[in-house]
Amino acid sequence: MWRYIIKRILYAIPVLIGVNLITFSLFFIVNTPDDMARMHLGQKYVKQAAVDRWKRKHGYDKPIFFNQDANGISKFTDTLFVDQTIKLFTFNFGVSDGGRNISHDITVRMWPSLFVAVPTLLFGLVLNISFAFLLVFFRHQTLDLTGSILCIMMMSISSLFYIIGGQYLFGKLMFLVPISGYSDGWLVAKFIALPIIVSIIAAMGAGARWYRTIFLEEVGKDYVRTARAKGLGEFRVLFRHVLRNGLIPILTGVVVILPTLFMGSLILESFFAIPGLGSYTIDAIQSQDFAIVRAMVFLGAVLYIVGLIMTDIAYIMADPRVQLDGTH
Amino acid sequence: MTFKPILLATDFLWFVLLGLLALVIWRICRSNEARKPWLHVFSNGFALSASLVLATYALIATLDSIHYQPCETHQSQTVCQTRVYSVLDSVLAPLNKPMEISYSKPFATHLKSQSLHAPLKITSAWSSYISFEKRLKYDLLFAFVTAMAICFLLSLFFAKHLRFKKAGIFWLTLFTIIITLTFMYVLSRHFHILGTGKVGQDIFYQTIKSIRTGLFIGTLTTLVMLPFALVLGILAGYRGGIYDDIIQYVYTTLSSIPAVLLIAAMVLSLQVYIANHPNLFTTLDSRADLRLLILCAILGLMSWTTLCRLLRAEVLKLRESDFLLAARALGSRTITIMYRHLLPNVMHIVLITVVLDFSGLVLAEAVLSYVGVGVSPTMNSWGNMINSARLQLAREPVVWWPILSAFSFMFILVLAANLFADSVRDAFDPRTRQIKKT
Numbered sequence: 048m049w050r051y052i053i054k055r056i057l058y059a060i061p062v063l064i065g066v067n068l069i070t071f072s073l074f075f076i077v078n079t080p081d082d083m084a085r086m087h088l089g090q091k092y093v094k095q096a097a098v099d100r101w102k103r104k105h106g107y108d109k110p111i112f113f114n115q116d117a118n119g120i121s122k123f124t125d126t127l128f129v130d131q132t133i134k135l136f137t138f139n140f141g142v143s144d145g146g147r148n149i150s151h152d153i154t155v156r157m158w159p160s161l162f163v164a165v166p167t168l169l170f171g172l173v174l175n176i177s178f179a180f181l182l183v184f185f186r187h188q189t190l191d192l193t194g195s196i197l198c199i200m201m202m203s204i205s206s207l208f209y210i211i212g213g214q215y216l217f218g219k220l221m222f223l224v225p226i227s228g229y230s231d232g233w234l235v236a237k238f239i240a241l242p243i244i245v246s247i248i249a250a251m252g253a254g255a256r257w258y259r260t261i262f263l264e265e266v267g268k269d270y271v272r273t274a275r276a277k278g279l280g281e282f283r284v285l286f287r288h289v290l291r292n293g294l295i296p297i298l299t300g301v302v303v304i305l306p307t308l309f310m311g312s313l314i315l316e317s318f319f320a321i322p323g324l325g326s327y328t329i330d331a332i333q334s335q336d337f338a339i340v341r342a343m344v345f346l347g348a349v350l351y352i353v354g355l356i357m358t359d360i361a362y363i364m365a366d367p368r369v370q371l372d373g374t375h
Numbered sequence: 376m377t378f379k380p381i382l383l384a385t386d387f388l389w390f391v392l393l394g395l396l397a398l399v400i401w402r403i404c405r406s407n408e409a410r411k412p413w414l415h416v417f418s419n420g421f422a423l424s425a426s427l428v429l430a431t432y433a434l435i436a437t438l439d440s441i442h443y444q445p446c447e448t449h450q451s452q453t454v455c456q457t458r459v460y461s462v463l464d465s466v467l468a469p470l471n472k473p474m475e476i477s478y479s480k481p482f483a484t485h486l487k488s489q490s491l492h493a494p495l496k497i498t499s500a501w502s503s504y505i506s507f508e509k510r511l512k513y514d515l516l517f518a519f520v521t522a523m524a525i526c527f528l529l530s531l532f533f534a535k536h537l538r539f540k541k542a543g544i545f546w547l548t549l550f551t552i553i554i555t556l557t558f559m560y561v562l563s564r565h566f567h568i569l570g571t572g573k574v575g576q577d578i579f580y581q582t583i584k585s586i587r588t589g590l591f592i593g594t595l596t597t598l599v600m601l602p603f604a605l606v607l608g609i610l611a612g613y614r615g616g617i618y619d620d621i622i623q624y625v626y627t628t629l630s631s632i633p634a635v636l637l638i639a640a641m642v643l644s645l646q647v648y649i650a651n652h653p654n655l656f657t658t659l660d661s662r663a664d665l666r667l668l669i670l671c672a673i674l675g676l677m678s679w680t681t682l683c684r685l686l687r688a689e690v691l692k693l694r695e696s697d698f699l700l701a702a703r704a705l706g707s708r709t710i711t712i713m714y715r716h717l718l719p720n721v722m723h724i725v726l727i728t729v730v731l732d733f734s735g736l737v738l739a740e741a742v743l744s745y746v747g748v749g750v751s752p753t754m755n756s757w758g759n760m761i762n763s764a765r766l767q768l769a770r771e772p773v774v775w776w777p778i779l780s781a782f783s784f785m786f787i788l789v790l791a792a793n794l795f796a797d798s799v800r801d802a803f804d805p806r807t808r809q810i811k812k813t
Contacts (some may be wrong), residue, residue, distance in 0.1 A: 061624065062624070062627050062628050062631055065624065065628035065629055066623075066631060066632055069628070069629075069632065070632075070637075070640060071638075072642050073641060074640070078647060081648050082651055083647075137692050179532050184584065199790065199794060199797065200790060202734075202793065203734065203780070203786055203789040203790040204786055204789075205738050205741050205742075205761070205782060205785060205786075205789075206738070206742065207741055207742065207745060207761050208786075211761075211764065211768065211778065215768055219768075252798050307633075310633070313635055313746060314742055314745065314746070328636065329746060332639045332643065332746060332747065332748065333746075333747050335647075337643075340419045340636065340639065340640055340643070341492070342638075343633075343635065343636060344632055344633065344636045344640060347632065347633035347636060348631040348632050348633070351630075351631045351632075351633070352631055
């Protein structure tokens with residue numbers, strides 16, 4: 048198993064270089080650093096001297112891929128691409144175009160994101176699994192049919208509607224919670240309650256329906272028939288056999304998103320004014336701060352790959368039959 | 376007054392798509408074997424109604440895709456307007472021009488106070504000599520009679536020919552659609568049935584125009600990405616080796632970038648590019664249209680990875696099967712095997728993925744427009760409507776009608792797509808067929 052994990056980690060390096068190449072070409076070739084400087088200094092009537100000064104200040108004044116003035120190997124290494132790539136790989140995200148330290152911002156802003164994302168995941172998982180299991184218990188009956196249609200309807204509603212509707216109903220009409228905002232200490236519960244509830248409900252339709260399919264698939268398997276043939280009651284068959292086996296794909300499916308949790312949710316955080324990484328990213332997008340967007344893209348890719356590796360490990364731990372030989 | 380037809384890039388792709396769809400339907404109708412799963416799809420009442428609703432949306436989008444510029448001749452010299460109109464615009468005219476000063480509630484008749492946010496009076500040619508209640512009554516009566524007449528004529532001519540299991544549901548849905556559309560259209564002649572927006576633009580018109588944007592995002596994305604996913608997926612699975620390695624590397628790399636961020640990054644770069652090359656994009660309409668098309672391409676670039684992965688896995692399985700061995704033994708070329716043997720056998724995966732992706736894409740448009748990286752802000756889209764609604768909901772009195780109309784029209788489209796996709800999956804996916812049996 049260790050050999051496999053090391054192999055996967057090594058494979059991550061070319062993938063990350065590829066990710067970086069894509070974002071780099073997007074930000075530096077389609078828009079040259081000159082364009083970026085003009086964008087930040089004002090679209091027109093900017094003197095070249097001011098552009099050069101801005102570029103030097105942000106470290107964008109080197110050639111992109113090939114440095115003619117340098118000697119030997121540094122013809123290729125003393126360039127913008129290598130500079131920026133090495134910076135990202137050492138998790139030194141540098142200074143944003145607006146002049147803030149990105150790494151520091153990330154360590155501060157990941158906590159609010161986690162405060163919202165972790166309870167959402169836990170409560171959502173419990174709720175979805177219970178609901179899906181309820182539907183499976185009454186499968187092919189009226190309750191199951193109604194529940195399935197309800198799920199389809201819930202997943203047809205835009206997530207924006209849940210957010211806006213939730214804010215309007217609980218914040219503006221019923222005065223139960225503040226509409227948006229954030230605070231330190233225990234008061235935070237008041238602010239994050241609504242975002243958590245809203246995101247659980249918004250994800251419930253799709254989640255519960257998917258889990259229902261997984262459980263239904265398990266119900267059709269041979270071991271369930273064997274259990275019934277042994278004379279076990281429906282209740283015991285479902286809870287002792289189907290639930291446990293159905294949980295394997297569900298829980299291993301959750302593992303992949305665990306590392307990305309603290310990246311937060313872009314939309315939710317910006318609507319509820321939670322100072323997490325999601326709203327950080329969206330602010331960067333809207334103010335066209337490319338350094339932050341590039342750092343967040345890289346971070347997201349790293350975390351996704353970590354999540355994939357963790358999924359594989361989780362599979363081995365949950366199901367001893369799974370053998371990872373590295374071919375597939 | 377003459378008309379100069381205009382073919383925008385997205386119009387062209389939409390008609391290509393319609394052509395392909397017609398071709399596929401014709402092929403399906405001819406073959407007994409291909410018809411069987413589709414009969415199963417339409418034996419589901421929900422799917423039947425859903426497909427009718429989808430067809431209505433598609434019809435509106437098609438009307439909105441035939442564009443023209445009105446031209447006028449002055450002394451043997453034709454001068455065309457710079458604005459581009461669609462057939463839908465002329466059907467809905469004069470709603471495409473703002474008539475009020477500011478927000479007004481649906482069916483509002485008079486100004487409550489002088490403050491800007493109060494409902495305003497609607498203006499129309501009739502209003503001067505017939506009172507509001509009378510006009511509403513006449514309009515309702517007229518709409519009712521027209522709708523009944525259309526339904527009656529339809530059933531008179533077609534009821535004999537359409538005899539199948541779920542004919543009742545078919546007619547019920549069709550009549551509901553016809554009645555709803557007739558009522559909305561007739562009433563929209565004299566009233567702002569869904570109110571007006573900030574600068575007095577009609578919300579009903581905006582919502583109807585947004586159908587094209589939503590539908591195009593959902594379908595053109597697929598059209599753009601399908602060739603890549605098909606060719607690369609089958610190639611990776613069948614040829615293996617270095618092809619497989621490279622293709623796998625590409626899609627792993629693309630899918631490990633958070634989708635929203637990559638889309639945002641691409642759209643941002645594009646914005647800078649457009650800002651720096653203003654001479655390439657002359658009219659506002661073509662610029663907005665290009666942005667829609669590029670958004671589709673970007674979304675397609677993001678979504679082909681999933682389909683490619685599924686196709687590769689399926690082809691890996693098929694590669695070992697006997698019929699492919701036979702084909703190879705008979706000396707078929709690789710291209711022939713991929714086209715004649717592999718492609719038809721993975722088509723069910725393509726179909727299921729495409730219909731399942733559609734609703735997600737329509738919903739994604741709203742979110743992306745909210746982030747500011749969606750379609751152009753000048754384009755009518757549900758995302759843009761919802762985006763502006765944040766401020767409207769904070770007003771007093773609350774302006775609820777634009778956001779509610781956008782959400783309802785979007786909800787109906789997505790719900791129909793989801794119900795249809797569900798039935799398609801039931802009919803084509805061997806795995807769910809297994810579940811159904813137990």
